[in-house]
Amino acid sequence: SAVISQKPSRDICQRGTSLTIQCQVDSQVTMMFWYRQQPGQSLTLIATANQGSEATYESGFVIDKFPISRPNLTFSTLTVSNMSPEDSSIYLCSLGGEYADTQYFGPGTRLTVL
Amino acid sequence: QKEVEQNSGPLSVPEGAIASLNCTYSDRVSQSFFWYRQYSGKSPELIMSIYSNGDKEDGRFTAQLNKASQYVSLLIRDSQPSDSATYLCAVNMGAQKLVFGQGTRLTINP
Numbered sequence: 323s324a325v326i327s328q329k330p331s332r333d334i335c336q337r338g339t340s341l342t343i344q345c346q347v348d349s350q351v352t353m354m355f356w357y358r359q360q361p362g363q364s365l366t367l368i369a370t371a372n373q374g375s376e377a378t379y380e381s382g383f384v385i386d387k388f389p390i391s392r393p394n395l396t397f398s399t400l401t402v403s404n405m406s407p408e409d410s411s412i413y414l415c416s417l418g419g420e421y422a423d424t425q426y427f428g429p430g431t432r433l434t435v436l
Numbered sequence: 437q438k439e440v441e442q443n444s445g446p447l448s449v450p451e452g453a454i455a456s457l458n459c460t461y462s463d464r465v466s467q468s469f470f471w472y473r474q475y476s477g478k479s480p481e482l483i484m485s486i487y488s489n490g491d492k493e494d495g496r497f498t499a500q501l502n503k504a505s506q507y508v509s510l511l512i513r514d515s516q517p518s519d520s521a522t523y524l525c526a527v528n529m530g531a532q533k534l535v536f537g538q539g540t541r542l543t544i545n546p
Contacts, residue, residue, distance in 0.1 A: 355532075
């Protein structure tokens with residue numbers, strides 16, 4: 323199976339700033355996704371990162387707050403913009419596996435906003 | 437009504453016993469179901485997928501699916517302390533969109 327890496331693994335940021343999270347895969351994959359896991363909560367899908375086109379966002383998530391790039395089939399970034407303490411979460415990228423709907427997760431980025 | 441529901445636990449099981457984790461879902465047309473294990477501070481790890489009614493076994497793990505009842509479960513036989521984790525049920529709601537339950541925290545007591 324593909325190896326997924328995320329950078330940074332964790333960060334502490336100030337309110338009002340932005341952070342860009344990188345997700346790198348060691349092989350080409352069609353489907354990449356970004357999730358958020360708030361403290362003590364389950365995972366919520368933010369968006370599907372589409373290669374060469376705009377990301378598809380889920381209800382409650384907007385491009386201005388969470389811009390996503392997917393320049394090729396091995397890389398994607400998620401930016402958390404104008405952060406507030408409510409954005410403190412673990413952000414995870416995932417990719418589709420051997421079946422289109424099987425997903426595997428990266429190690430995650432633990433974000434704390436002060 | 438939540439789309440995917442799990443008992444949040446904690447569920448405490450003695451070592452060597454069978455741990456039974458349950459999940460119900462709301463969308464009758466869902467076709468794909470997954471169990472993930474998440475250790476504290478780690479990302480979710482896929483342990484089982486199931487697509488057809490009935491049982492699917494993989495080592496000490498058995499997934500059970502009943503589409504008529506909209507119910508999926510995970511059995512862990514011969515539970516070990518290393519099985520202590522949060523178990524997340526996920527359902528494909530279409531277009532590769534996975535919806536996760538709240539997770540059940542499982543503790544195996546030596």
